[in-house]
Amino acid sequence: MNARQVEKFVMSYLEATGCDIIEKAKGSVTVRLSPEADKRLTNRPYYWGFVERTGTPPETLTFGWQFGRDDDDAGEAEEASDLAEQQGTAVPAPGLSPLGFNVAPVRVLREDLYFGSGRLAQIFGAVRDGGRCVAMFEEPPRGRADRLGSNPYTAWLGVNFKVDYECDMKREEMYGWGISLATGYIDERFLEGLRGRKLTPKLPSNVHLLPNGLSLKKAMSQLEQALERKLKSGDFVWAAEAEDRRQDELRRIRSYYDPMIGRAVTDEEKETLSQRLAQRESEIDWQYRPRVTLSVMNCGLFHLPGIH
Known part of the structure; x- marks a missing residue:
């Protein structure tokens, strides 16, 4: 995953979990985590146990995440900081706002997020644990539905596989495959094809589901066997x-x-x-x-x- 893909994935996760986006800039985000995200990402079980027992309003953590920051960006930021100091720019004292009122400072934890970083792996784990399996239906195009008839829908099992190649070095590959439960046909680009489809968790009207020829267990087994054959033919x-x-x-x-x-x-x-x-x-x-x-x-x- 490149920096742009990492940023898109993380922003989708933050929006899905109801996090408060404080500031969004190109290649970075400052965010206050929602209680759901804080529980999964900050490893504070004792704190959350206390909050749940006492009913205390939770104080979630705030992060400043940089996506793929390069040396040029870092140099520009340092130059801007030095210039501000040379020009005598006033900096508010800790706990004070520019207007002089006492304001509790917000601690922002700064981190770099990139493919392979520990925090991104933690977010992957939270997504995996929180949404391991979903059931979705494609919405029929508006105005094209046959109100007097019923449209047939085929069930597909779509799986995101991760393959780790490990020794004293490590490489990861992702495979988004799908298999038709009606015919057993395997589409190696299945999950890529879902990006242009509008999906809903509710069964649309005027739709009937075709019977499945494969059970979920059998379909998963066939996907794993097909991927294993592909991996064995690779360069070792x-x-x-x-x-x-x-x-x-x-x-x-x-x-x-x-x-x-x-x-x-x-x-x-x-x-x-x-x-x-x-x-x-x-x-x-x-x-x-x-x-x-x-x-x-x-x-x-x-x-x-x-x-x-």
Whole structure:
């Protein structure tokens, strides 16, 4: 995901959870979280337990998030700050407004949000946990509905898969696939095709649902098998290179510990050194061993017009 995609995703999440957008600028946002978002993103279970027990009005946190800020932007901001200081621009004292009234300062937590950052991963997790599965219907075009007839709708299972390629480096890929529950046809660009459709959680009028030929469990299994076949046909040069690095690291650490173990005088000393070697080998194995992990981010049951 590039900075623009990250920004669009985060803004959609903030709007969906009812957060208060204090200031929106190009590439950045200052936002006061809603209670729902605060509970999911700030890791304050004791505070929220106190609020719920006592009925105290909650004080949610305020964040200033920068999306893909580059060095040029940072340099311009620093130059503007220096210029303001040189010109003697007055800065209100903490707790005072420019008009002189006492105002409680709002603490704004500044963070950079980018693909791979911890905060964005946390937002991904909140979206995944809060909306793992939805059921939606496409709205028929206005003025085209046959009031005397009924339009057939086919059910599709749409799934967002995340594939992690991991060794001493990491890469992620997203796949938004869909499968027709009527015919079993798999569309590898299904979720991309939903962007231009108007969806609603309510069943539209003059619509009938076609019977499903596949259960949800069977459909998910077929999607996973199809994606697994696609992944197996990919380029795994990176895995071979990672395995070579793993073996090199193991040889290096053994060349360090083996002579020490051989020179050990007591059995206790040998046992201690052997345990250290085993621990280092385990750490190297975890860091360098190549692995591919497939996980489901979210899914949905989408009823679309036509027979597919």
